[in-house]
Amino acid sequence: MTASTPGIRLRHALEVLRERSPLVQCLTNTVVQQITADVLLAVRAAPAMVDHPREAPVFAGVADALLVNIGTVTPGQVEAMPAAARAAGEAGAPWVLDPVAVGSLPVRTPLAHELLALGPTAVRANASEIAALAGEGAGGRGVDATDSVEAVLRAGRDLARRSGAVVAVSGERDAIISADRTTVLTSGDALMPRVIGTGCSLGAVCAAVLGATRGSDLTAHDAVLAAHALLGAAGTVAARSAQGVGSFAVAWLDALDTLTPEDVVTLVGIQEDPETAGVMA
């Protein structure tokens, strides 16, 4: 199959991101706040990390989009995150859940399920986190990170159907899964997971593209795919000049700043309906 239609929609989503400069509120972990803000600025979005429990829901009512990342959850965030998610929902603003390390840890695991029940626009995670969210929802049927790609895709589709969210599974290849559509993206470089915050920033950029494209003819699936493609394409470019993880991170930010939407389209591989086509087998 040709990727022309997805390619055109991808380029369009990235053009809209650059034009609209969405204001993205991030309730995120303390490890990655700086790089998340720098990535949002690089892609022309405006970051705001307003996370006090009394301020977060107020701000969520005016921001264009919201990221909720539970990586270093605090007692204050346990209160602020559901409140902000509800406020975003009431304002009609898209919001993204990144359920970092959900599974058995006793604070974040029930929090992630509480947040999921509030109806995120998208869930971005790695395979084991998606499996943990989907597995418990399906009555404890375990799907773990060592399972096959097919099992992960099945868990992602279960989660997408049950929650109504676009589910993005990050890995060597990324899978973007909606109730009725699955897209596999080939992009990026092996150095990306070796720089802290590349995954967490991806959640923020998903929120940014969702916020920018809200009200357009692009779907949430298109927006989440565009965010993954942009960050992956920048990784491919950065790897060409990197001398190691330090210079890779710098070159990645430069590429996020300077790559055009057309550049991104040429740097990634997009495959729709991979199960039919046997791509993930």
Add this chain to the structure above:
Amino acid sequence: MTASTPGIRLRHALEVLRERSPLVQCLTNTVVQQITADVLLAVRAAPAMVDHPREAPVFAGVADALLVNIGTVTPGQVEAMPAAARAAGEAGAPWVLDPVAVGSLPVRTPLAHELLALGPTAVRANASEIAALAGEGAGGRGVDATDSVEAVLRAGRDLARRSGAVVAVSGERDAIISADRTTVLTSGDALMPRVIGTGCSLGAVCAAVLGATRGSDLTAHDAVLAAHALLGAAGTVAARSAQGVGSFAVAWLDALDTLTPEDVVTLVGIQEDPETAGVMA
């Protein structure tokens, strides 16, 4: 008018900064702590982020200067910030208020006004934040960020006269405003606001230069101007080699480390009394 006198004082302030290596306590937001510390180290100051409510005022009694930035205010900081500001005041140490996003958010807005009433040596902010602080103080007369430069200068002068602080309004050009002096600084590069923390670090460096020059014949106005000139000059140099926001941030830290006070003087434009001269019209 020639800028010779301000230039000599600027160079002197930066020489004193390098010689004295002031210890700067930062109660600041979690997004920018790393870059703030790196910027302080680059300009030869010593950063310390002691912010526990029981420790912050103790440390403020021994630090050379204090920064209070309310960007990600926490319940602990609501307690620690006024206590540290009072301790700095009692010790005679200069302190800087950066009232990030003051306006309508329900925790930081009253906190910013409480802090302002404690008498900061300087207030550093963008135009809309200065307007929010000044506007409410003037009985609700609104001045917003879309207002004219003249309106912002007027708000800044109101705030400076009422608070006794040096008021620094950051923007494409910076305005440094005291009760009886206004200086407009032309420096920097359009990439600066696209790197997170360049503005927040500026507040920290204002504190550093104030701490270093305390007891000298330089005024607080001179010190705040010197901090803005140093960071802006480094931005001008960094932009020459940057390939995007990532390499810009790296080159900016390098320039902060290596520019001499003489270099800084040649890289910026300083204009005193711009209203008389019509510079800001």
Add this chain to the structure above:
Amino acid sequence: MTASTPGIRLRHALEVLRERSPLVQCLTNTVVQQITADVLLAVRAAPAMVDHPREAPVFAGVADALLVNIGTVTPGQVEAMPAAARAAGEAGAPWVLDPVAVGSLPVRTPLAHELLALGPTAVRANASEIAALAGEGAGGRGVDATDSVEAVLRAGRDLARRSGAVVAVSGERDAIISADRTTVLTSGDALMPRVIGTGCSLGAVCAAVLGATRGSDLTAHDAVLAAHALLGAAGTVAARSAQGVGSFAVAWLDALDTLTPEDVVTLVGIQEDPETAGVMA
């Protein structure tokens, strides 16, 4: 004396680090979380900053090693840190104490002593912090940072004997001190302390090498020495290309990523029993 035996053990420790990719839990200060995580990833360890008081001890039971750094201690951390240290101890996992700014500050000082009493595998600090920990333990006999190298070595040896920990004193040269062994390491560059987090990351890498080598024939002393050598060697290499502190930090991460264990051995100087040999005099 030849350094052949320490050199072989050093290389072996670094090889094990690369092979095992230890999971290192960091309860650390908010200023350095990003660089600490990036350093751990660069040296092939896996960072996790799980620090909620209810989650920290659970995670410490499964992590390979734990770092406890009190640099920006919060009320939550005052609770989480001893709980996690106890859990690590019960699980037999090594843990490292970095007692940042211990001395007179009223929250961290008793916390550091409480943590010391829980039996860290290693204590990493600068001379004045080691002196503060040792001095109070010895009944208030003060040893301060301006004291002679001999006094610091004596304080370090007191602390090592009393606590059973490997004590690492960072400085222009590093001293690694166990009850019956003292090693002095010459490595690094003067730019290292001018980049925030190089010291704090060193504590995390000590934990990483301790976690990787647990159960091998390498001692905790060997592991702590290897961590110091690795970070110092990378500093030596980074200084060759750096244009200032910004590019130094980038090149340092690149070197941490790419230096082989053999490279490290050739880039550092190791001296056993310096007092006998008069090296530190």
